[in-house]
Amino acid sequence: MNAQLISLISLAIFAIIVLLFALMVLWKIYNDEISLRGLLAEPADAPTEGARRAPLYGKASLSRFQFLIFTFVIAGLYLLLSIEAGTFVDIPNNVLGLLGISGGSFLVSKGMSGSQKKKPDVEITEEDESGTKVTVKK
Amino acid sequence: MTTIASLFAAGLLIWFALLTVLIVMRVLNGDIFAAGMLLQNESDSGVAPERVLAMASFPAVIIGYAMVALHADVSTAHPSLPDVPETLINLLTGGNAVYLAGKIARGN
Numbered sequence: 001m002n003a004q005l006i007s008l009i010s011l012a013i014f015a016i017i018v019l020l021f022a023l024m025v026l027w028k029i030y031n032d033e034i035s036l037r038g039l040l041a042e043p044a045d046a047p048t049e050g051a052r053r054a055p056l057y058g059k060a061s062l063s064r065f066q067f068l069i070f071t072f073v074i075a076g077l078y079l080l081l082s083i084e085a086g087t088f089v090d091i092p093n094n095v096l097g098l099l100g101i102s103g104g105s106f107l108v109s110k111g112m113s114g115s116q117k118k119k120p121d122v123e124i125t126e127e128d129e130s131g132t133k134v135t136v137k138k
Numbered sequence: 139m140t141t142i143a144s145l146f147a148a149g150l151l152i153w154f155a156l157l158t159v160l161i162v163m164r165v166l167n168g169d170i171f172a173a174g175m176l177l178q179n180e181s182d183s184g185v186a187p188e189r190v191l192a193m194a195s196f197p198a199v200i201i202g203y204a205m206v207a208l209h210a211d212v213s214t215a216h217p218s219l220p221d222v223p224e225t226l227i228n229l230l231t232g233g234n235a236v237y238l239a240g241k242i243a244r245g246n
Contacts, residue, residue, distance in 0.1 A: 008142065011142050011143070011146075012142050015142055015145065015146040015149070018146075019146070019149045019150075019153070022149075022150070022153045023153065026153060026156055026157060026160070029157070029160060030160060036161065036164060036169075036170050037169060037170060037171060038171070039161070039170050040165075040170055040171060040172050040175075041171045057171050058174075058180065059171075059173065059174030059175070059177060059179075059180045060171055060172045060173055060174050060175045061175070062175045062176070062189055062192060062193060062237065063237075065172070065175060066192070066196050066234075069196070069197075069200060070196075070200065072158060073200050073203070073204060074219075075154075076154060076158070077203075077204065077207045077208075077219060078219060079150060079151065079154060080151070080208075081207065081210065081212050081217065081219060083147045083150075083151065084212050085212035085213070085217035087217065089212060089217040089218050089219055090216060090217070090218035090219065091218070091219050092218060092219060092220075092221050092222075094221050094222045094227060095219050095221075095222055097222075097227065098199070098203070098222050098226075098227065098230065101227070101230055101231055101234060102196075102230070102234070104234075105234040105237065105238060108238055109237075109238065109241060112238075112241055112242065
């Protein structure tokens with residue numbers, strides 16, 4: 001068995017393993033074993049008064065959607081051009097900048113939503129009718 | 139060797155295409171929640187104009203860049219994804235800046 005044959009068999013085994021793994025992921029997504037329901041949704045707010053529990057997901061996020069589409073388009077084009085060229089193609093800095101703008105907007109948006117939802121508790125010490133000091137969180 | 143590599147490349151492309159189709163179908167069927175993207179809050183009755191602007195600008199950037207990339211010549215010694223035109227970067231930056239400004243102004 002010469003070296004070329006060994007490398008050929010190795011490549012075939014590697015290709016089969018990677019493709020099987022990729023197909024398994026796709027199959028699990030198809031069967032909902034890997035759930036994508038919340039792919040675009042923001043985390044749900046706390047349950048409203050009277051509601052038993054909070055909804056599982058909030059409304060869809062524009063920045064998440066944008067980031068998803070950008071990632072898919074750039075990854076798809078990279079894959080396509082790499083196959084066409086027969087080698088890995090270079091990624092120019094401004095393409096990374098494009099992804100950075102999209103990702104940056106997503107992060108800023110998430111940061112702002114998070115800071116708005118997490119309001120700090122304020123402790124106020126009050127005296128009740130009997131003159132006892134009571135600390136209340138507001 | 140070339141045959142195996144070609145099959146592997148074709149397999150990867152098919153996998154990527156199937157994943158894309160799966161996600162698109164799930165969004166269209168409502169299995170992936172995609173409602174309320176143009177609203178600031180779930181309780182809002184009308185859409186936020188800055189979100190409409192952002193929603194209109196980024197597909198234009200994506201389509202513009204995809205058109206440039208699909209016509210790129212990769213038969214050179216150092217193949218590369220094409221540069222993004224300055225106009226598209228400005229368009230995306232502007233759209234996202236307006237979206238974030240609106241989010242800040244509305245306090246959420």
